[in-house]
Amino acid sequence: MYTSVYLNGITLQDEGDGTFTLSSIQDPAIRLTYILTSRGKFTEQFWDYEKQGWEYTLEVPSTDCDFYGKCGPFGRCDAQNSPICSCLIGFAPKNQDEWNKRIWTSGCVRKTSLQCDRMRNGSEVGKEDGFMKLETMKVPTFAEYWSYLSSSEQDCEDECLKNCSCVAYSYYNGFGCMVWTGNLIDIQKFSEGGADLNIRLAYTELVADKKRNMKVIISMSVIGGATAIFICVFFSWKWMATHRERKLRSEETLSFETREAQETVFDGNLPENVREVKLEPLFKLQVLETATQNFHISNMLGQGGFGAVYRVTLLN
Numbered sequence: 001m002y003t004s005v006y007l008n009g010i011t012l013q014d015e016g017d018g019t020f021t022l023s024s025i026q027d028p029a030i031r032l033t034y035i036l037t038s039r040g041k042f043t044e045q046f047w048d049y050e051k052q053g054w055e056y057t058l059e060v061p062s063t064d065c066d067f068y069g070k071c072g073p074f075g076r077c078d079a080q081n082s083p084i085c086s087c088l089i090g091f092a093p094k095n096q097d098e099w100n101k102r103i104w105t106s107g108c109v110r111k112t113s114l115q116c117d118r119m120r121n122g123s124e125v126g127k128e129d130g131f132m133k134l135e136t137m138k139v140p141t142f143a144e145y146w147s148y149l150s151s152s153e154q155d156c157e158d159e160c161l162k163n164c165s166c167v168a169y170s171y172y173n174g175f176g177c178m179v180w181t182g183n184l185i186d187i188q189k190f191s192e193g194g195a196d197l198n199i200r201l202a203y204t205e206l207v208a209d210k211k212r213n214m215k216v217i218i219s220m221s222v223i224g225g226a227t228a229i230f231i232c233v234f235f236s237w238k239w240m241a242t243h244r245e246r247k248l249r250s251e252e253t254l255s256f257e258t259r260e261a262q263e264t265v266f267d268g269n270l271p272e273n274v275r276e277v278k279l280e281p282l283f284k285l286q287v288l289e290t291a292t293q294n295f296h297i298s299n300m301l302g303q304g305g306f307g308a309v310y311r312v313t314l315l316n
Contacts, residue, residue: 065188068141072107073183076134080191088187089132090205107183112202116164127203131157131169137197138188139170143178151177160200167200288312 012020019033031047033054044058061067064084065077071085072094078084085099087108093099095106113121115129156177160166165181172178172195187197291312292299301309 069105069185071104071187073185074108074110074187075104076137076187076189078189080189088134088184088199090199090201107185110202112205114164114167114200114202129161129200129202130206131160131198132201132206134189134197134199136190136192136194138186138190139178139195139197140168140180140184141186142182143170143180153177157198160198168198170195170197 014020019035029049033045033047035043035045037043040061042060043056045054045056047053048055063079064070065079071077074088074091075085076088078086083102083104085102085104087093090111091108092111093106094109095103098104098106113123115126118124118126151171153171156169156171156179159177160169160179163179163181166179167182168180168184170178184199289295292310295308295310299310299312301311303309
């Protein structure tokens with residue numbers, strides 16, 4: 001069922017203390033209160049029957065960007081930035097001294113004239129204008145729009161280029177094409193939502209912006225590459241230092257154990273886990289003397305590093 005405030009209606013009730021209460025005719029239980037505070041804030045409240053008190057549902061302006069025309073013509077407001085006002089790409093402050101003092105109402109002016117203006121002035125025409133897309137924007141006020149839903153965004157852009165007075169367009173699905181002529185006022189950057197706003201710029205400004213973006217990309221790439229190299233070098237140095245430290249500790253430990261073993265004096269007592277083994281020669285000296293004829297030279301086969309080698313003849 002279609003409903004609207006015009007069909008349902010509201011009632012206005014005087015509370016007697018300078019305030020008025022709005023109630024819905026369709027559901028009288030819904031009570032709303034609108035208050036204009038001394039700080040210039042317009043608030044909406046509703047009566048919470050469970051808490052038995054008024055709850056805030058709306059407060060405008062919520063930021064300084066909600067003040068109409070805060071940044072002037074061709075200026076955009078971003079509550080997340082400081083300062084909140086800046087000129088659109090391709091524009092510069094109309095009064096730099098005022099902007100330095102954060103007085104932005106004078107707005108911004110074009111750096112380079114559009115193709116139509118150059119043609120009228122008799123200067124070099126140059127290449128055709130183009131558009132710079134700004135995303136998640138609150139579009140300017142006073143749009144001249146035609147809402148033919150079957151049109152496409154490309155049709156909207158072509159129509160704007162044909163009209164020398166057109167300075168911007170926006171195409172929103174389900175709504176259609178919107179175009180603007182004259183000054184663009186009350187542009188605001190949203191963190192999410194909003195619409196895409198396409199600003200008409202001279203070709204040279206679009207090329208200059210692409211070059212600026214390319215410089216930024218190159219700079220970020222160089223910084224990112226240098227950072228990555230620095231991190232790799234740092235961790236390599238860290239690993240090598242740790243490896244050297246471990247190797248040095250290992251060598252010191254081995255040297256200490258060797259030195260400790262060398263300095264250990266055997267006192268004749270064997271450890272419990274070592275069995276005493278008694279070694280005896282295979283042949284007694286008398287047997288060897290008899291077998292070699294008292295180590296006679298005629299029985300010697302040769303001589304090496306460990307002594308002489310003899311041929312022996314045993315009794316068995």
